[in-house]
Each structure stands twice: as structure tokens, then as C-alpha cells.
Amino acid sequence: xxxxxxxxxxxxxxxxxxxxxxxxxxxxxxxxxxxxxxxxxxxxxxxxxxxxxxxxxxxxxxxxxxxxxxxxxxxxxxxxxxxxxxxxxxxxxxxxxxxxxxxxxxxxxxxxxxxxxxxxxxxxxxxxxxxxxxxxxxxxxxxxxxxxxxxxxxxxxxxxxxxxxxxxxxxxxxxxxxxxxxxxxxxxxxxxxxxxxxxxxxxxxxxxxxxxxxxxxxxxxxxxxxxxxxxxxxxxxxxxxxxxxxxxxxxxxxxxxxxxxxxxxxxxxxxxxxxxxxxxxxxxxxxxxxxxxxxxxxxxxxxxxxxxxxxxxxxxxxxxxxxxxxxxxxxxxxxxxxxxxxxxxxxxxxxxxxxxx
Amino acid sequence: xxxxxxxxxxxxxxxxxxxxxxxxxxxxxxxxxxxxxxxxxxxxxxxxxxxxxxxxxxxxxxxxxxxxxxxxxxxxxxxxxxxxxxxxxxxxxxxxxxxxxxxxxxxxxxxxxxxxxxxxxxxxxxxxxxxxxxxxxxxxxxxxxxxxxxxxxxxxxxxxxxxxxxxxxxxxxxxxxxxxxxxxxxxxxxxxxxxxxxxxxxxxxxxxxxxxxxxxxxxxxxxxxxxxxxxxxxxxxxxxxxxxxxxxxxxxxxxxxxxxxxxxxxxxxxxxxxxxxxxxxxxxxxxxxxxxxxxxxxxxxxxxxxxxxxxxxxxxxxxxxxxxxxxxxxxxxxxxxxxxxxxxxxxxxxxxxxxxxxxxxxxxxxxxxxxxxxxxxxxxxxxxxxxxxxxxxxxxxxxxxxxxxxxxxxxxxxxxxxxxxxxxxxxxxxxxxxxxxxxxxxxxxxxxxxxxxxxxxxxxxxxxxxxxxxxxxxxxxxxxxxxxxxxxxxxxxxxxxxxxxxxxxxxxxxxxxxxxxxxxxxxxxxxxxxxxxxxxxxxxxxxxxxxxxxxxxxxxxxxxxxxxxx
Numbered sequence: 001x002x003x004x005x006x007x008x009x010x011x012x013x014x015x016x017x018x019x020x021x022x023x024x025x026x027x028x029x030x031x032x033x034x035x036x037x038x039x040x041x042x043x044x045x046x047x048x049x050x051x052x053x054x055x056x057x058x059x060x061x062x063x064x065x066x067x068x069x070x071x072x073x074x075x076x077x078x079x080x081x082x083x084x085x086x087x088x089x090x091x092x093x094x095x096x097x098x099x100x101x102x103x104x105x106x107x108x109x110x111x112x113x114x115x116x117x118x119x120x121x122x123x124x125x126x127x128x129x130x131x132x133x134x135x136x137x138x139x140x141x142x143x144x145x146x147x148x149x150x151x152x153x154x155x156x157x158x159x160x161x162x163x164x165x166x167x168x169x170x171x172x173x174x175x176x177x178x179x180x181x182x183x184x185x186x187x188x189x190x191x192x193x194x195x196x197x198x199x200x201x202x203x204x205x206x207x208x209x210x211x212x213x214x215x216x217x218x219x220x221x222x223x224x225x226x227x228x229x230x231x232x233x234x235x236x237x238x239x240x241x242x243x244x245x246x247x248x249x250x251x252x253x254x255x256x257x258x259x260x261x262x263x264x265x266x267x268x269x270x271x272x273x274x275x276x277x278x279x280x281x282x283x284x285x286x287x288x289x290x291x292x293x294x295x296x297x298x299x300x301x302x303x304x305x306x307x308x309x310x311x312x313x314x315x316x317x318x319x320x321x322x323x324x325x326x327x328x329x330x331x332x333x334x335x336x337x338x339x340x341x342x343x344x345x346x347x348x349x350x351x352x353x354x355x356x357x
Numbered sequence: 358x359x360x361x362x363x364x365x366x367x368x369x370x371x372x373x374x375x376x377x378x379x380x381x382x383x384x385x386x387x388x389x390x391x392x393x394x395x396x397x398x399x400x401x402x403x404x405x406x407x408x409x410x411x412x413x414x415x416x417x418x419x420x421x422x423x424x425x426x427x428x429x430x431x432x433x434x435x436x437x438x439x440x441x442x443x444x445x446x447x448x449x450x451x452x453x454x455x456x457x458x459x460x461x462x463x464x465x466x467x468x469x470x471x472x473x474x475x476x477x478x479x480x481x482x483x484x485x486x487x488x489x490x491x492x493x494x495x496x497x498x499x500x501x502x503x504x505x506x507x508x509x510x511x512x513x514x515x516x517x518x519x520x521x522x523x524x525x526x527x528x529x530x531x532x533x534x535x536x537x538x539x540x541x542x543x544x545x546x547x548x549x550x551x552x553x554x555x556x557x558x559x560x561x562x563x564x565x566x567x568x569x570x571x572x573x574x575x576x577x578x579x580x581x582x583x584x585x586x587x588x589x590x591x592x593x594x595x596x597x598x599x600x601x602x603x604x605x606x607x608x609x610x611x612x613x614x615x616x617x618x619x620x621x622x623x624x625x626x627x628x629x630x631x632x633x634x635x636x637x638x639x640x641x642x643x644x645x646x647x648x649x650x651x652x653x654x655x656x657x658x659x660x661x662x663x664x665x666x667x668x669x670x671x672x673x674x675x676x677x678x679x680x681x682x683x684x685x686x687x688x689x690x691x692x693x694x695x696x697x698x699x700x701x702x703x704x705x706x707x708x709x710x711x712x713x714x715x716x717x718x719x720x721x722x723x724x725x726x727x728x729x730x731x732x733x734x735x736x737x738x739x740x741x742x743x744x745x746x747x748x749x750x751x752x753x754x755x756x757x758x759x760x761x762x763x764x765x766x767x768x769x770x771x772x773x774x775x776x777x778x779x780x781x782x783x784x785x786x787x788x789x790x791x792x793x794x795x796x797x798x799x800x801x802x803x804x805x806x807x808x809x810x811x812x813x814x815x816x817x818x819x820x821x822x823x824x825x826x827x828x829x830x831x832x833x834x835x836x837x838x839x840x841x842x843x844x845x846x847x848x849x850x851x852x853x854x855x856x857x858x859x860x861x862x863x864x865x866x867x868x869x870x871x872x873x874x875x876x877x878x879x880x881x882x883x884x885x886x887x888x889x890x891x892x893x894x895x896x897x898x899x900x901x902x903x904x905x906x907x908x909x910x911x912x913x914x915x916x917x918x919x920x921x922x923x
Contacts, residue, residue, distance in 0.1 A: 053737070053815050055369055072372040073818035080819045086812035088831045089917050099830075100820030131917040151820060 004029040004187045005050070005155065010059030012045060012211075019045040020056065021211040027189065032181050034202035035191045038234070042211040043191045047157055050189065052076050064154055079148030083160040085140050087132035093119075093143050094128040100151040118146040121180065138169040145177065149184065156181075158190040162197060174201055195235050199223065207231050229352045232274045239277060239320050242354070245269045251351070256315040259291050260349045270354035277308065277323035279348040282330060285339040295320075295342045300334060307331035313342060368738065374824040378732065382742040385729055389749040391776070392792045396764025397756065400618075403767055404611035417612045427609075430591040431616060437508050437583075437592065438576040441515040445572045446565065448516070449523035452665055455658035456524070457531040458557075460650045462659060470666035471524045474517055476896040477673055478853040480873045481889030483514040483585040484882055485675040493686045506588030514586055515576045517672055520665075522575070523568045530564025531557075534646035563631050570628045574621050578757030580856040581870070585877050593617045594856070597759050601860065607767070614760040625755035673893075680887035695887040700879065702864060703872045708891050711852055711869035714783055714790070715895075718851035722791040722798060723844045726750075730802035731832065735814050747799075754796035758856035765789050766860040781863035793857050794850050798843045805839030806832070837910050845903040849896050 005027040012020040019042045027033050035043035048054040050061060052073035061069045068076050079100075088096055097118055101111045119125055122142040132140055141161060148156060161177070162170045178201055181188050192198050198205045199219040207214040207222065207230075215227040226232035233240055243251035243258065247267030250257045258273060265271065283292065298319060299310040309322040322342065324331045334340070371379065407413045421427050452471060456464060474482065489496050490505040490513075503509055534557070542552045558565075580594035587595060593613055601610035683690045698704045733747045753761065769776045769785060779785040809832060817827035833840065855870045862871055869892050876885035 051815070051819065052369060055738075070368075070370050072369045072375055073815065074372045074374065074821055075370070076819075078819055080816065082810075082812045082816070084810050084812060086810040086816045088813065088827075090831060090834045099817075099822060103820055103822035103826065133917055147816075147820070153819075 001031075002029040003027075004031070004064060005189075006060075006062040007046075007050070008060045008062075010046070010049060010056050010061065012049065012054060012056050018211045020049065023059070023211075023213060025206060025213060025216060027187060030185045030187055032178070032188045032190070032201060032203045034198040034205045035189065035208060036195060036198040036205050036234075037193065037208035037214075039193060041208040043193075043206075043208050044159060045211075046208070047159055047189060047191045050155075051078055051080055051157055077153055078155040078157050079151065079153035080157040081141070081144045081148050081159065081161045083163055085132075085144040085164075087140055087143055087147070089132055092129050092131060093124060093135070096132065096143055097146045097150050099147060104151055114150060118150055121183070122146045123176070136169075137165050138173055141165065141173060142176075145180065149180070149186065152186075154187065156186045156188040158188065160191055160193070163192070163194065170197075177201065199235070207234065209234075226274070226350070229272045229274065232350065232352070237277050237321060237323065239273075239275045239280075241273050241316055241318060243271055243273055245271060253315050254317040255313070256293065258315060258344065258349070260346050260351060262351055265351070265353070272352040272354055274350045274352065275344055275348055277321040278306075278325075279345060280320070280322045281343040281345070282309070282322060282324060282334070283341040283343055285341055287341040287343075289343070291344045291346055293342050293344070295340050297334060297336055297338045297340065300331075300336050302326075302331075307334075309334065311340070311342060315344075374818070375738070377824060378736045379739065381728070381732055382736075382739050382746065385732060385746050386742060388725075389746065391768075392788060393749055393752055393756075396761060396768045399767040399771070400611045400614050400760060400764045403608055404615050406608060408606070408608055417608050421609065421612050421616070426591075427596060427613070430593050430596045430613075433508070433590060434577050434592040434594075434617075437511045437515065438573045440508075441512050441519065441576045442569050442572045444512070444516050445519050445523045446569055448665065449520055449527050449568065450561075450565070451661055452520075453524050453527035453531055455662050457528055457534075458646075458648050459655050459658040460648050461655040461662065463662075467662045467666055470662075470669055472521050473673060474669055475521045476849070476893055476900060477676060478581075478870060478873065478889050478892045479514065479518045479579070480581045480585050480855065480870065480877070481676045481886060481893060482517050482672055483510065483582050484679060484873075484877065484886045484889060485672045486510055486514055486517075486586060487882065488675050488679045488685065488886075489671070504588065506586060507590040510586035510588070511576075511583050511590065511592070514582045515579065517669070518579075518582065519572045519575050523572055526568045526571065527561065527564050530561040530567075532645070534560055536644045536646040539646060563634055566631045567628055570624045570631075574624050578617060578621055578759065578856075580759050580859065581874065584855075584874060594757070594759055597763065598859065601763060601766075610763060611767075614757075614763055617757055618755075618760050621757060622755045629751070676886055676893070677890050679883060680890045682883065685883065695883040696891075698872070698876075698884050698888065700876060700881060700884065702867065703876060703884075703888075707867045707872040707888065708869045708895075710783070710866055711892065712895060714787055714858075714866075714868060715848045715851035717783065717787045718790045719844045719848035721787065722794070722847040723840055725791060726795060726798040726843060727802045727833075727836070727840055730799050730806055731828065733799075734803055734806040735832075750799040751796055753792050753794070756793070758793050758854060759859065761793050762789055762857050762860040781865065783866045786858045786861045786866060786868070787851075789857050789861060790851050790854055791847070793854070794847060798847060801839055801843055801846070802836070805836040809835060838907055841903055841907050841910070845899055848899050852892050852895055852899075 003026055007023055007025050010020055010023040011018075023046060035046060037043050045054055049056050052068070052071060056069065059069070060067060063077065088099065091099070094115055097115045098111050101114055106114075119128055122145060124139065124142055124146065127135060127139060132143065135143065144161070158177070162173055165173065174197060190201065199222070202219060204216060204218055205222050206216045209230055215222060215231045217227070222231060222235055226235060229240060232238045241253060243253040245262045245265045245267055246252055246257070249261060249263065250259045251262060251271060251273060253273070260273070262271070285294070293313040293315045295311040295313045297309055297311050301308045304326070306326050307324045309324065310319045311322060313320055320342065369375075404417055405412060405414060407416070455461060456468060456471070487505060487510070488494055490500055490510070491497070494505065500509070505513075538556050539552065542556050547555065578594060580598065583590070583592045583595050584598065593616060597610050597613045597617070600606045600613060679685065680695055681691045681693070682688075683692045683694065729746060729750060733743050733750070736743065765785060768774065769780050813827055813831060814824065817824065853870055855874060858868050858871060862868060869888050873885045873888045873892075876882075876888065
């Protein structure tokens with residue numbers, strides 16, 4: 001795949017705070033990449049550094065073979081959509097979208113036809129002569145997108161573009177941005193703190209924490225094989241608990257043993273075990289077997305499409321969470337206080353060395 | 358171990374906009390150096406030198422404090438300022454309370470009446486008071502043998518002059534009330550008095566402090582009012598004038614200026630701290646307080662406001678009446694004869710000069726302050742240069758107009774000064790006036806600019822649009838209400854200012870406000886009043902035009918804001 005944007009060893013601090021700590025990554029041409037992380041992780045700073053809105057201290061940013069590290073924003077090639085949209089309030093939708101085209105000095109008829117195309121693509125027909133404040137949040141977001149892509153930039157930057165919208169509109173616009181991306185094929189980087197957004201939209205996700213990259217991978221890999229306990233905990237639901245390897249293919253937890261392949265770890269290694277709630281199986285009480293534990297249900301939450309169980313087990317001193325899909329008959333049969341057995345499949349467990357966490 | 362601790366901070370290459378911003382920031386720094394720093398520096402320096410130019414250290418100050426006549430003026434200034442402050446605080450608080458916390462009738466009318474005196478030059482108020490309470494005044498008996506010429510007159514005129522400002526500040530503070538606090542107090546069974554002490558006063562305490570400081574400093578540094586109505590009661594401002602114009606003792610003028618400047622700066626700094634605290638205490642989630650109907654209370658408030666409004670009206674009406682009466686108090690026939698200004702060196706050209714000055718000040722001043730505020734608020738780099746511009750922009754408010762004017766006089770009068778050519782022209786008065794009112798206009802522009810999205814410039818840069826394009830197409834139109842506000846504020850102040858121009862005018866640039874002063878000095882009160890009313894009508898016309906134009910703009914703004922939020 002063709003490399004489009006390369007970031008090498010980029011660092012930036014605000015006083016003692018390291019906003020970006022030696023960031024290195026690569027974006028392929030036409031790719032949709034997401035920067036994901038909690039607030040203060042440096043994802044927005046990184047996006048703004050790519051745009052030239054923040055000045056980095058060291059490192060290098062190369063876009064399309066051109067070193068842009070020290071270029072001002074106006075000399076770079078990108079379109080940007082901000083969380084606030086930053087639409088020009090006194091200009092009509094048409095003039096907002098045409099703003100960049102006018103500064104390129106294009107002929108009026110070219111501008112008009114390009115604006116008309118974009119208005120059709122983003123589903124804004126009939127709104128051309130309104131002002132931004134007369135549109136809904138979702139429509140404003142589309143205007144911001146249309147304005148950003150109007151001059152056909154090589155790189156599209158989206159800074160939390162959906163977080164100001166309500167849930168329904170957000171889900172709808174997710175798909176629309178994706179479809180615009182597919183149609184135009186423009187390399188896109190989106191910043192978000194919403195893992196659902198990242199998982200559904202991105203070709204690859206960059207998970208960040210404390211100004212560092214935790215993992216870069218496809219959504220499936222990020223969810224299925226999180227590289228660090230932070231990623232495991234941050235993306236989706238995860239039971240995380242401490243233990244120590246015994247050298248006999250098992251881990252000693254707070255109240256019991258867990259069988260898990262760990263031959264590569266020396267005995268006595270402190271580890272974190274991770275198991276997703278939906279991978280734990282609920283079995284009738286009294287059942288025996290490998291990784292089968294006696295459990296008592298302490299709480300049951302119906303979350304619509306699935307049911308979350310909280311259970312006390314003879315494996316852990318903490319409660320363990322189990323998710324059951326509501327399509328099956330099992331959840332309805334369970335009640336709080338009931339005794340069951342829980343099976344934790346060994347092949348679903350991920351181990352992290354504590355000293356590396 | 359490594360050099361990570363001393364990170365190499367790079368800067369982006371400069372594009373055309375970058376150079377433009379860089380150049381403009383440099384130009385502003387240069388302007389401020391000549392318009393603020395140098396004149397003030399020269400005052401300090403002059404106060405430390407003898408008339409022959411030898412450095413004498415603090416000898417001038419020693420001479421000042423050795424002269425009882427001189428430092429009596431300082432005490433006098435403190436005295437009238439303190440009395441006025443107390444009276445204005447009480448009157449303005451009650452008035453603002455009535456406007457914001459009662460449901461009395463005629464509130465819009467009382468709001469207008471509170472602001473009406475702003476359009477009347479302070480000198481005209483003083484003259485009107487002389488007609489009411491002077492030796493031949495209508496109400497002379499109520500003075501019980503005391504003279505209006507002196508502290509009583511100064512205090513009365515100063516109260517009239519500062520009351521509108523005080524009402525404005527306090528109304529704004531009282532409007533910040535959070536109704537939930539009152540609901541909480543009521544649910545906790547707190548009585549009215551307790552609620553007032555525990556809820557109302559704490560929310561407006563910063564407003565009260567701000568008001569007190571404003572009134573005190575305004576009266577402490579005012580020149581025109583004590584000049585006209587002060588009689589033999591000397592204050593600091595009249596002393597500076599006497600030293601400089603009367604005795605040509607520039608060094609002592611500089612000393613008195615510093616004596617006046619120091620408390621002004623101290624009070625101003627306190628006010629900055631207080632205002633910052635108040636802003637920090639604001640919550641965007643407050644629920645505005647809506648007063649309930651209380652018949653007796655509303656009636657009392659109405660009565661009080663009616664008395665104050667009647668006083669304001671009486672003074673304004675007397676100002677106009679004084680200009681029309683043929684020979685007060687012997688011949689009360691109405692005539693326009695006083696508008697012909699039959700006096701050497703005074704005439705309608707003074708009024709035209711003032712209009713010209715006000716137009717110049719308003720137009721160039723608006724441009725200068727708005728662009729300056731834009732430079733402070735919007736660019737991302739040149740942080741230090743921008744902070745210096747902001748810091749200097751906040752300074753002129755602490756500097757009395759008389760002091761700044763004297764500084765300008767020193768500056769352009771220095772032997773070999775490259776700005777000598779400005780002497781006697783209208784430009785120097787205009788620059789002085791713009792600088793004197795810079796702080797308020799700067800803050801107004803800054804507030805408007807802060808309401809714009811931080812990212813307009815970023816978006817604009819990403820769309821490869823030059824900075825001036827987003828500035829002209831977006832920033833200026835969206836800020837147009839504030840720009841108009843600044844324009845009319847500067848116009849009004851340029852029309853009425855005395856203290857800034859008193860040291861700088863020449864026979865070609867005599868201003869209407871200064872003509873009022875001179876005609877008063879010559880004992881021609883009716884002509885002085887006539888000139889004063891001309892200023893007043895010019896201010897009224899500008900305010901009306903401002904009102905109409907800003908209504909028009911608001912209608913357009915409304916169309917951007919829209920109504921249908923789907």
C-alpha cells in the first residue's frame with residue numbers, strides 16, 4: 001500500500017505536560033484512520049500538528065513525499081472539520097461551501113457547479129440559501145464536511161465531528177461520512193473519544209494514552225487482540241483481574257486457579273488476565289470441569305439487546321461480569337441470587353505481564 | 358542524560374499572512390511606544406528635572422509637599438471624590454435595584470432617563486447647576502447661605518455626571534442574579550432582609566467595588582467640572598492646569614500629574630483584580646431572576662426613580678433654558694442670540710472643529726482598536742508581542758486625560774522632536790483622544806471577538822483564504838454591532854472631552870468643549886450653555902443614528918441566527 005502521511009518521532013509538550021511523546025505512525029493513501037483515546041491523550045494535538053495548527057518540538061511530518069513539519073497551515077494540503085464546525089455564521093450555506101473555491105480563484109461557473117455537486121452529495125439540496133444557524137446540528141455538520149472537501153484536499157481531518165450531535169443523528173452521519181469517504185477516496189484522519197465511532201468507521205485505529213501510541217491495528221484486531229491492558233480495558237467491556245503464573249499452565253487468582261496457556265512465562269510472574277463478558281458461558285449449578293466455577297448471581301441488568309450478569313465466584317474476590325445475548329432463552333430464566341456455574345474458555349483469555357502494563 | 362529537557366522549540370515558516378501579522382504587531386508596538394510610553398515617561402522625567410533641564414531628583418516633590426496651598430488641593434480632591442462616591446453608590450444602587458428587581462411601571466423610560474445625562478457635557482451640567490443654585494439661581498434659598506461655587510457644586514455636578522455609569526455597572530451586576538439562589542433562600546425560610554444580606558449583596562459586591570473605584574477615580578481626575586463650578590476650591594486637576602497654563606511651570610505640572618496618576622493606577626489595578634474575580638464567579642447555568650409583583654415596594658421604587666429622573670430632566674432642561682434666555686435673571690425673553698457667540702476666538706467653527714475631531718477619532722479609533730484587539734485575540738504565534746499590546750492597551754484607562762495631554766505636549770514640544778509638525782494640528786488631539794479612550798474600546802472589541810469561533814482562522818487557512826478575507830467577510834460583519842458601539846462611544850467622548858485637548862489645541866483647532874470653558878471663564882454663561890447644547894444635540898443625533906443603524910443590523914443578524922432549530 002502506498003504511504004501518504006508519515007509521522008516520525010513527533011514530540012510536543014506544554015510546560016511539564018507531554019502532549020505528544022515520540023509519536024511515529026504511517027497513514028496509507030485512501031485510508032480512514034481514527035485517533036482514539038480518553039481526553040488529554042494527545043489525539044487532538046496530533047491532528048492539529050498534522051494541520052500545522054500546533055507547532056511540534058521535534059520529529060518530522062511528511063505528506064505525499066513533502067516535508068511539511070515546518071510549513072504553515074496555508075501551505076499544507078488538507079481540509080478540516082471541527083467539533084464546533086466553525087461555519088461562517090453570516091454566509092449562506094452556498095457561500096460557506098464556496099469559500100475555499102473562491103480563494104483558489106476559480107471561475108464563477110466552475111464554483112457554482114462544484115458547490116451544486118457537493119450539496120447533492122451531502123444531501124443538503126434546498127438549504128443552499130439558508131444561514132448555518134437555520135440548520136440542524138446534523139445539517140451543519142454536513143455543510144462543514146462539504147466546505148472542507150470542496151477544494152479537493154489530499155487529506156481530510158475530522159476533529160470529533162460527531163460529538164456535538166445526539167445519538168440517532170450520530171449513527172446516521174457515521175455511515176454518511178463513510179460513504180463520502182468511499183466515494184472520494186480521500187485519505188481521512190478522524191479524532192474521537194467514542195470507541196463505537198472508531199470501531200465502525202475506521203480502517204485502522206490508533207489508540208493513544210498520555211501522548212503515546214498504545215496500539216495501531218484494524219478494529220477487529222483492536223477488539224479481539226488488544227495489545228495492552230489499557231486497550232483491553234478502554235475498548236469494549238473487559239473483566240480484568242490480577243494473578244500470578246504457577247508454571248503448570250495455570251494462573252493463581254485471588255480465590256482460585258485459572259487454566260490458561262502460559263508456558264512462555266516463568267513461574268511466579270505477575271499477570272493481568274482479561275476476558276470479555278460475552279465470552280463467559282453460563283452453565284447449570286454444580287457442573288464440574290476445567291475453568292468451571294461455582295457462582296452466585298448478585299445483580300442482573302437488562303440492556304436491551306443483551307443482559308449483563310454480575311456474579312460472585314470461587315475464582316475471584318471481585319465480581320465478574322457476564323453478557324448474554326437476549327436472542328437466546330437463557331437470560332429470561334435467570335434471577336438474582338441464583339446459583340450457576342461459569343465457564344471461562346481458556347482460549348479466550350488474554351494475559352498481560354504486569355511489569356509491562 | 359539526553360537533551361529532551363531542553364526541547365528545541367521550532368516555529369513554522371511564515372507565509373504571507375504570517376508576515377502581515379508580524380508587521381502589524383510591530384506597528385502596534387511602535388504606535389504604543391510613541392502614544393503611551395513616551396508621553397508618560399516624559400512626565401516622570403520632567404518631574405525630576407528643574408526648569409533649566411538639570412536633574413534634581415525629588416526636589417520638585419519636596420517643594421510640592423512644602424507648599425500648603427498645593428497639597429491642600431490633593432486633600433480637596435480626595436474629599437470631593439469620597440463624598441461623591443458615597444452619594445453615587447447609594448443613589449445608583451437603589452436606582453439599579455429598582456430597574457432590575459422591581460416590576461414598577463415605566464421601567465423603559467427610567468432606563469433611558471438614567472442614560473440621558475451621558476449625552477450632556479459635564480460643563481453644561483455645571484452651568485445648569487449654577488442657574489439652579491447659583492447667586493442668581495432659582496433655588497438659591499435651599500443652599501442656606503452656602504455657595505454653589507466650591508465643594509458643593511463639584512459634588513452635585515460630579516454626582517450627575519457619574520450616576521449613569523454607576524447605574525450601568527450596578528444594573529449589569531444585579532442582572533447576574535441566579536433565581537435558584539433566591540428559591541433556595543425562600544425554601545430555607547430566610548426572611549427578606551436576610552436574603553438581601555446573604556444573597557443579593559454578595560452577588561453584587563464586585564459590582565459595588567468596581568462602581569466605587571470608577572466614581573472615585575473619575576471625580577478625582579476630572580478637570581472641567583471643578584474648573585467651571587469649583588470657584589476658589591482648588592483640586593489636583595485645576596492645579597495642573599494653573600501650573601502649566603497660568604504659570605508655565607511645567608515641572609510642577611508634571612509633579613502634580615504624578616501625584617494624581619499614582620492613586621488612579623492603584624485603584625485601577627484593584628479594579629482589574631476585582632473584575633477578574635467577578636468573571637470567574639459567573640456560571641453559564643444560572644437561571645435569570647424574574648422579580649415578582651409587589652405593589653407597595655414597586656410604588657416606592659417608582660417614586661424614587663421619578664425623583665431622580667425629574668432631577669436629571671431639571672438639569673438638562675435648565676441647560677437648554679440657560680442658552681435661550683436673553684439676560685438671566687432680569688430678562689427672561691427667549692432668544693437665539695447666544696448662538697451667535699460674539700466673542701473673540703470663539704464661534705461656530707469651534708463646533709465644526711469638534712465634529713471633525715469626533716469623526717476622525719471615531720473612524721480611525723474604531724479601525725485601530727478593532728484591528729488591535731483582533732491581533733491580540735486571533736493569531737496563534739507572537740504570544741509575547743500580543744501580550745504586550747494587550748497590557749499597554751489596558752493602561753490608558755488609568756491615566757487621567759489631563760496627564761496624558763500634558764505628556765503629549767511635552768512629547769511634541771521637545772526640541773528636535775520628529776513629531777513637532779503635529780503641534781497645533783487636529784491630528785495630535787485626535788491621537789491623544791483615541792489613546793485616552795483606548796482601553797474601553799479595546800475591551801469592547803475583545804469581548805465581541807471572543808464570541809467568534811476560535812477556529813475561523815484555522816478553517817480559513819485550511820481553505821487557503823488569506824487572513825484579510827475571513828477578517829473582512831466574516832469577522833467584521835459578525836462584530837458589526839460592537840464596531841458601531843465603539844464608533845459612537847468614541848464620537849461622544851471626542852465631542853465632550855476637555856481634559857485631553859486643553860493642552861493641545863491651537864487657535865485653528867479650538868473645540869466646542871474648550872469654547873464652553875473659555876466663555877464661562879469670560880463670564881458669558883449663556884453663550885457657554887449655548888455651545889454646550891450644540892454638543893449635546895450632536896451627541897443625541899449620533900446616538901439616534903446609532904440606534905437606527907444597529908437595529909437594522911440586528912434585524913440582519915437575526916436572519917443569520919434564524920428561528921427554526923430543527
